[in-house]
Amino acid sequence: MGRQPCCEKNGLRRGPWTIDEDHKLMTFILNNGIQCWRLVPKLAGLMRCGKSCRLRWINYLRPDLKRGAFTEAEEDMIIQLHARLGNRWSKIAAQFPGRTDNEIKNHWNTRIKKKMKFLGLDPRTHHPIEQHHNVEPILKLENGESTSSHTIFNNDKIKEENNNISIDKTPTIEDIGYMMMSHDHQLESCTTSFELEFPQTWIDSPGFQWDAFNDPGLSFH
DNA sequence: AATCGGGGCAACCGCACGCTT
């Protein structure tokens, strides 16, 4: 015997919530609290199923929700928690008061995953995608060519424009980020390459700037 | 100005789990 659906589907509204529905749900919950989600829509006068009401409340209407973009510290923490917990979004969200599991999951899928791939890390395992440590993140340039962060870092022209960066050391993520932020021209030549530090150290770097990857001239694979 | 495509986010779906009967 299969499970009963959580509600009768017939006659119930679906899709985006209206302001009036939000108002009804919020007023009801603030006045009466939540005893049984199945009863909430009936008592609140809503043509929604209880499950939909619960989701709307948790993800959008709760007064303690924190709005706005994720900070770099939050992103770093999400990555660390994901490495430990995997896709247990509710457990991860529990560490972020005011954030929802849905919000964190969406942020992971739309932003952090891409950035990890750029760093040569598998978002599922947090291990390098390649077997070797010298994984080169691949960048696509405006002119359609592909290159790597190594190439950018070792480009003579960029070196000239970033003379505050030593070329005799392994670049830090700050170095790469700085150079990528100022990258507004196409590469003309490649020079010697070097071994990158293990990518995980980039993420752990306290000065790591994700914004470095928003350079309009670059896109991620 | 119109169209297209991609990104981001809200919401839905189905399953799992724990509690009750």
Place this chain on the structure above:
DNA sequence: TAAGCGTGCGGTTGCCCCGAT
């Protein structure tokens, strides 16, 4: 012990917005 029920969770979908063409 098994069935029913309510809720939570994670994956997926669909829609809207915005930038590019």
